[in-house]
Amino acid sequence: MIRFRSFNLRALLRYVFIVALIIPYISYRLEVVKNYIIPTYGNTMYHVGIERLITQTGFYPAQELSYNGGFHHFYVPSFRLFVSSFSLITATDPMVTSGLVTIIISLAIFGIIYAITKRSLNPFAGVCALFLLIISPEMTIFSIRALPELLGLFMFPLTLYFILLNDTGERCSLNAYSYLAILAASITALTHQMTLLTLAFVLAIYGLTQLKNRAELLNAWIPLAAAITVYGAWQFYSLHTLNILELAQVKFHEGMPVDLFASAYKVGFIERTGLLLIGFCILGIVYLEYKKTDKRFLLYAWIGASLILTKNDLLGISVFMDRFLTFMVEGMIIVGGIGAYATLEFLDRYVFDIIFGKIQNAPVKK
Amino acid sequence: MNEDRLTIRDAIAIPLLVIILILGATYGINSMKKQTDPWLDPVIMKGELDSTKWINENTKKTDKFQSDIFGGELIMGMTTRTAIVGGDWANAPDPVSNMKDSQKIYMTTSASEANALCKKYNLTYVFVPLNRNVYCGFGWIVINKNKFNDYNYFQLAYSNDDVKIFKVV
Numbered sequence: 001m002i003r004f005r006s007f008n009l010r011a012l013l014r015y016v017f018i019v020a021l022i023i024p025y026i027s028y029r030l031e032v033v034k035n036y037i038i039p040t041y042g043n044t045m046y047h048v049g050i051e052r053l054i055t056q057t058g059f060y061p062a063q064e065l066s067y068n069g070g071f072h073h074f075y076v077p078s079f080r081l082f083v084s085s086f087s088l089i090t091a092t093d094p095m096v097t098s099g100l101v102t103i104i105i106s107l108a109i110f111g112i113i114y115a116i117t118k119r120s121l122n123p124f125a126g127v128c129a130l131f132l133l134i135i136s137p138e139m140t141i142f143s144i145r146a147l148p149e150l151l152g153l154f155m156f157p158l159t160l161y162f163i164l165l166n167d168t169g170e171r172c173s174l175n176a177y178s179y180l181a182i183l184a185a186s187i188t189a190l191t192h193q194m195t196l197l198t199l200a201f202v203l204a205i206y207g208l209t210q211l212k213n214r215a216e217l218l219n220a221w222i223p224l225a226a227a228i229t230v231y232g233a234w235q236f237y238s239l240h241t242l243n244i245l246e247l248a249q250v251k252f253h254e255g256m257p258v259d260l261f262a263s264a265y266k267v268g269f270i271e272r273t274g275l276l277l278i279g280f281c282i283l284g285i286v287y288l289e290y291k292k293t294d295k296r297f298l299l300y301a302w303i304g305a306s307l308i309l310t311k312n313d314l315l316g317i318s319v320f321m322d323r324f325l326t327f328m329v330e331g332m333i334i335v336g337g338i339g340a341y342a343t344l345e346f347l348d349r350y351v352f353d354i355i356f357g358k359i360q361n362a363p364v365k366k
Numbered sequence: 367m368n369e370d371r372l373t374i375r376d377a378i379a380i381p382l383l384v385i386i387l388i389l390g391a392t393y394g395i396n397s398m399k400k401q402t403d404p405w406l407d408p409v410i411m412k413g414e415l416d417s418t419k420w421i422n423e424n425t426k427k428t429d430k431f432q433s434d435i436f437g438g439e440l441i442m443g444m445t446t447r448t449a450i451v452g453g454d455w456a457n458a459p460d461p462v463s464n465m466k467d468s469q470k471i472y473m474t475t476s477a478s479e480a481n482a483l484c485k486k487y488n489l490t491y492v493f494v495p496l497n498r499n500v501y502c503g504f505g506w507i508v509i510n511k512n513k514f515n516d517y518n519y520f521q522l523a524y525s526n527d528d529v530k531i532f533k534v535v
Contacts, residue, residue, distance in 0.1 A: 017387065024395055028395070028399075028402075031406050035406075035408050036408070037415050038408070039406045039407065039408060040407075040410055040439065041405055041407065041409070043439060043452070043453060043454065044443075045410075045440050045443030046439040046453040047443075048443035048444070049439070049443045049444075049445075049446050049453075052443065052444075056446070064457070065442045065446065065447075065448050065449075065453055066442070066453025066454045066458060067453060067458035067459075067461045068430060068448055068458075068487055070448075071458060071459060072457055073457065074456035074457045094443075095443060131387065131390070131394075134391065134394070135390075135391065135394030135397075135398050137401040140401075140402040141401070141405050144402065144405060144406060239457060247456045247457065248455040248456050248457070249455075252462070271401065276394070344383075352375070352379060
């Protein structure tokens with residue numbers, strides 16, 4: 001990054017850039033509440049129905065409204081309870097509340113992307129990550145609709161953030177960050193099943209990279225165990241079974257495969273991710289390896305695990321490949337922010353210094 | 367050099383960075399919008415939303431609707447009534463049959479066939495959007511609306527510019 005001489009100027013510039021980035025980010029999301037109804041792609045109004053039932057009765061419904069109703073529901077309740085609570089507190093219709101909550105949670109995603117990148121390297125990399133976030137088609141598509149996945153896109157990185165903050169050292173004891181990670185993982189488990197699967201895969205793989213560091217291994221695997229236990233308990237309560245193979249999404253292979261370029265029945269990785277992000281992400285990995293930063297393997301596990309889930313069609317599973325791509329892009333934005341910072345640092349150190357050095361050392365005519 | 371003062375180098379570098387940010391963000395956001403704008407589409411017409419007020423005031427909580435996925439989710443969202451399709455199909459007993467039959471009710475030319483299918487699912491009302499195609503799970507289709515005018519099988523219960531709601535006889 002540009003080595004500004006004044007500390008205050010650096011901090012001020014950072015905040016100016018953050019404000020400059022947050023303005024277009026929010027203004028685009030205001031479109032969600034500008035129309036007579038919220039965007040309806042992705043079953044958003046169905047969730048509003050459940051939220052309306054909660055606000056009317058005070059209970060989480062045991063039976064579905066979907067497909068003629070009358071059967072046990074599969075969905076986890078966090079997002080719906082959050083919207084219903086907000087609706088009750090503000091005395092606003094659940095449909096309008098859903099739109100408002102969409103804006104609030106997408107702002108929280110903005111914050112957590114900055115916080116993780118800042119913790120992984122420094123605040124300037126955080127600003128670079130925010131820049132990549134506001135131009136990301138994939139992250140925008142999933143942060144302009146009132147969906148449980150939206151909350152998942154915040155809760156999942158929040159769990160990882162607590163793991164990042166937990167400086168375990170050699171100690172194998174639980175501390176405040178451990179409890180926060182356990183709590184966040186448990187809420188994630190009750191937010192969105194695909195988010196849970198991504199979190200579980202990321203923590204499992206990260207744990208495998210930390211087999212020699214028992215404290216860090218437990219730092220990853222205790223929240224993992226908590227998330228799986230909480231979800232298992234919920235599914236047994238709601239569906240009376242732990243079996244997921246009979247679910248329509250699995251049986252009928254819901255979701256689109258992700259290929260390099262988009263086609264009629266495939267989502268394009270390049271289109272949804274963007275060449276800029278891909279390039280910066282590669283640079284980010286190189287830079288992280290060069291700097292050997294603390295806990296960088298958590299970021300690698302994030303991208304690696306979500307890549308495996310995105311390409312689950314190659315494993316013969318073929319379920320929601322395109323939805324896992326969103327979590328991969330979210331991780332790439334953080335690493336991409338680090339790559340963008342590395343690029344600016346390189347320009348500053350090796351290009352600007354040479355140019356300005358020549359100007360400053362140029363002979364003065366008398 | 368005083369560390370707290372702005373240097374010539376900074377005075378050039380900062381505006382340069384700002385220009386790069388503005389140009390990059392403008393280009394990036396415009397190109398992003400081409401992909402993301404369609405996802406903001408409400409699909410549902412204003413009159414369809416208005417009709418949910420009538421549904422709330424004139425139908426029973428237990429009434430069930432023939433609709434497409436978007437119409438069904440509108441009805442669920444605004445009235446908590448159930449619809450033949452729409453919502454989460456994860457644990458539904460036979461969601462694909464619901465989709466096929468819902469599509470058949472809209473597409474068939476036979477009022478008696480549409481009526482029989484409605485009765486199979488205990489559907490009490492048919493939601494007919496007038497200004498958009500419908501999606502029951504197998505692509506967007508055009509509704510064959512004439513059959514709903516056969517008063518032996520369907521009776522008009524509500525209408526506005528965007529939607530008609532028929533009671534199943």
